[in-house]
Amino acid sequence: MQSSTQFQAAILAEMPGWLIxxxxxxxxxxxxxxxxxxxxxxTARIALLSRLISAAQTYLNAELNIDQAAELxxxxxxxxxxxxxxxxxxxxxxxxxxxxxxxxxxxxxxxxHRLGRYDPGADAQDIANQRRPR
Numbered sequence: 211m212q213s214s215t216q217f218q219a220a221i222l223a224e225m226p227g228w229l230i231x232x233x234x235x236x237x238x239x240x241x242x243x244x245x246x247x248x249x250x251x252x253t254a255r256i257a258l259l260s261r262l263i264s265a266a267q268t269y270l271n272a273e274l275n276i277d278q279a280a281e282l283x284x285x286x287x288x289x290x291x292x293x294x295x296x297x298x299x300x301x302x303x304x305x306x307x308x309x310x311x312x313x314x315x316x317x318x319x320x321x322x323h324r325l326g327r328y329d330p331g332a333d334a335q336d337i338a339n340q341r342r343p344r
């Protein structure tokens with residue numbers, strides 16, 4: 211059976227925070243199950259968590275083209291290209307003259323920055339502009 215520390219080493223730093231929290235809480239629950247003698251339940255849970263992490267890694271490592279990335283990020287394709295050119299998102303293309311390729315997990319770097327900046331003043335202005343008669 212895999213120990214908790216070996217299992218935690220399988221978690222990548224680029225996994226979403228909610229997944230890391232879920233796995234860490236599951237590991238704590240596994241320790242409680244182990245103390246209560248439920249080894250078969252712990253083994254089954256570790257197998258499920260391993261499959262979950264494997265599926266998440268496969269999902270996050272999938273390559274996207276610019277249009278797919280822009281659609282997922284909810285922005286214009288040029289915004290994604292600019293992020294690639296500035297180095298904010300790594301470019302996975304094989305040929306320097308080829309089309310940009312982006313890892314799905316790297317797209318969070320672009321979206322996360324945008325989501326982190328909330329300006330209540332600008333939001334209030336947008337709401338006021340929508341309420342004004344035209």
